[in-house]
Amino acid sequence: MTTYLLAEVTGADLAAARMQMALSLGWHIVIACFGVGMPAITLIAEWRGHRTGDVRYQLLARRWARAMGVLFAVGAVSGTILSFEMGLLWPGLMGVYGQVIGLPFSMEGIAFFIEAIFLGIYLYAWDRLRPVPHLLSGVPIMIAGVASAFFVVTANAWMQQPTGFDEVNGRIVAVNPWAAMFNPATPTQTVHMILAAFMVAGFGMAGVHAVALLRRPGDRYHRLGLLLPFTVAAIVAPVQVVVGDWSAHFVAQNQPVKLAAMEGVFRTARGVPLSVGGVAVDGEMRYALEIPYGLSLLAHWNPNAEITGLNQTPPADRPPVNVIHWAFQIMVGVGFALVALGAWLAVGWKRRRDLPRSPWFLRATAVSGVAAVLALEAGWTVTEVGRQPWTVYGVLRTSDAVNPAPGLVYGFVLVSVVYVALTVATVYVLRRLARAVPVPLAPQERDVSGYKVI
Incomplete structure (x- = not known):
C-alpha cells in the first residue's frame, strides 16, 4: 500500500501540488511586497505634505492608501488560500514538523x-x-507589514537550514521553536526579502506615475509620485546587491549543491570560473561566457578556492540545473539594471535637480516595477527549486511531504481559476483608482495645484 501511494504522489499529483504551491506563493508574494514597502512610502508622502504644505503629497498619500486597502484585501484572500494549502497539500511537513515551525x-x-x-x-x-x-496611526501598519514578512520568511529559512529539534526513532523530540525560527538562514533570507519588497513596491509605484508622465509631461503631481517611491527603491537597490552577495556566501558554505546548480558546476575543482549565460547539456555548461577564477573568488574570496560540483551528489538529489542557473542569472542581471537606473536618476538630479530629460528614462522606469517583480520571482525560484528534491533540506523529501490522496490535479485547476479571477479584479480596481480625476478646489481654496485631496 505504501508503495502504491508513493507511486501515485510522485506522478501527476506531486507535480500538480508543486505547481499549485508555486502559483500561490508566486502570486501572493508580489501582493505581500506592496504590503511591506507601500505603507512606509505612503507615510513619507503624508509627512512631506504636512511639512511642505504641498497638497499633491496629500493626494498621493490618500490614493496610495486606498490602493493599500485593495491590496491588503486580496492579499488576505491569497494568504488564506496558502494557509489551507500548507495543511492540505503538505501534511507530511505540517503534520510532523508543525510543532517546530x-x-x-x-x-x-x-x-x-x-x-x-x-x-x-x-x-x-x-x-x-x-x-x-493620523500619521502616527499608520506607523503600526508599516511595522506590522515588515514583521509579517520577517516571520513568514523565518519559516522558509528553517526549511533551508532545519534546526530546533531532534529526531529519535522517527519521532520529533526536544523541540525548540525559537531556535527553529532564528535558524542560521534567517538573517540573510529575511533581510534579502524585506529589501526586495521595498524595491518591488518602490519601482512598481514609480512605474505607474512614469506612464502618466509619458502621456502628460511636466505634471508635477505625477513627477512627485515617481520621485518619492523611486528614490526609496533606488537607495535600497545597491544595498540589496551587498546583501545578495552575503546570501551567496551563505549558500556556498551551507548549500553547496544549490550553488553548483546556480553556476552550473558539474565537477569539483579549484579556481572555478564564473559562468555568464550558458546552458547545461550532458553534464557540462555550454555557450557560457566564463570569467576565470570568478566563482571561487566571489564564493570564498579566494581565486583558488574549491567549489563542490554536482558530481559529489547522487543524481536523485540534484536540483534542475538550467532552471536554477537561468533564474539566478535573471535575478542578478535585473538587480544590476535597477541599480543602474537609480544611478541614472542620481546623475540627472545632481546636474539639474530634476528628472533626466530623456524619455527613455521614463520608459525604463515604467517597466522597472515589472522588472523588480521578475527579479523577485527568479530569486524565489533559486531558493525553492534549488532546495529540491527536499522540502526540509536534508531531512524530508518533497515526495514524502505531499498529500498521498489522489485528485490533486483538480485542486490545481480550481485554484488557477481563482487566481485568474483575483488578478482580473485586482487590476480592474487599481486601474480605476489610478485613472480617477482629482476634484478641483473652489477658487477661494485653490493653491498652486488646483486640486483637493479626495
Missing part, C-alpha cells in the same frame, strides 16, 4: 491582525483625526 506562523497572524486594525483606522479616520495622530 508553528511559532512564526502564529506571530505572523498577530502581525496581520495589527495591520488590519490600524489600516482600518488609517483609511477611515483621515478627516476625523488631526494630522499628527
Whole structure:
C-alpha cells in the first residue's frame, strides 16, 4: 500500500501540488511586497505634505492608501488560500514538523491582525483625526507589514537550514521553536526579502506615475509620485546587491549543491570560473561566457578556492540545473539594471535637480516595477527549486511531504481559476483608482495645484 501511494504522489499529483504551491506563493508574494514597502512610502508622502504644505503629497498619500486597502484585501484572500494549502497539500511537513515551525506562523497572524486594525483606522479616520495622530496611526501598519514578512520568511529559512529539534526513532523530540525560527538562514533570507519588497513596491509605484508622465509631461503631481517611491527603491537597490552577495556566501558554505546548480558546476575543482549565460547539456555548461577564477573568488574570496560540483551528489538529489542557473542569472542581471537606473536618476538630479530629460528614462522606469517583480520571482525560484528534491533540506523529501490522496490535479485547476479571477479584479480596481480625476478646489481654496485631496 505504501508503495502504491508513493507511486501515485510522485506522478501527476506531486507535480500538480508543486505547481499549485508555486502559483500561490508566486502570486501572493508580489501582493505581500506592496504590503511591506507601500505603507512606509505612503507615510513619507503624508509627512512631506504636512511639512511642505504641498497638497499633491496629500493626494498621493490618500490614493496610495486606498490602493493599500485593495491590496491588503486580496492579499488576505491569497494568504488564506496558502494557509489551507500548507495543511492540505503538505501534511507530511505540517503534520510532523508543525510543532517546530508553528511559532512564526502564529506571530505572523498577530502581525496581520495589527495591520488590519490600524489600516482600518488609517483609511477611515483621515478627516476625523488631526494630522499628527493620523500619521502616527499608520506607523503600526508599516511595522506590522515588515514583521509579517520577517516571520513568514523565518519559516522558509528553517526549511533551508532545519534546526530546533531532534529526531529519535522517527519521532520529533526536544523541540525548540525559537531556535527553529532564528535558524542560521534567517538573517540573510529575511533581510534579502524585506529589501526586495521595498524595491518591488518602490519601482512598481514609480512605474505607474512614469506612464502618466509619458502621456502628460511636466505634471508635477505625477513627477512627485515617481520621485518619492523611486528614490526609496533606488537607495535600497545597491544595498540589496551587498546583501545578495552575503546570501551567496551563505549558500556556498551551507548549500553547496544549490550553488553548483546556480553556476552550473558539474565537477569539483579549484579556481572555478564564473559562468555568464550558458546552458547545461550532458553534464557540462555550454555557450557560457566564463570569467576565470570568478566563482571561487566571489564564493570564498579566494581565486583558488574549491567549489563542490554536482558530481559529489547522487543524481536523485540534484536540483534542475538550467532552471536554477537561468533564474539566478535573471535575478542578478535585473538587480544590476535597477541599480543602474537609480544611478541614472542620481546623475540627472545632481546636474539639474530634476528628472533626466530623456524619455527613455521614463520608459525604463515604467517597466522597472515589472522588472523588480521578475527579479523577485527568479530569486524565489533559486531558493525553492534549488532546495529540491527536499522540502526540509536534508531531512524530508518533497515526495514524502505531499498529500498521498489522489485528485490533486483538480485542486490545481480550481485554484488557477481563482487566481485568474483575483488578478482580473485586482487590476480592474487599481486601474480605476489610478485613472480617477482629482476634484478641483473652489477658487477661494485653490493653491498652486488646483486640486483637493479626495
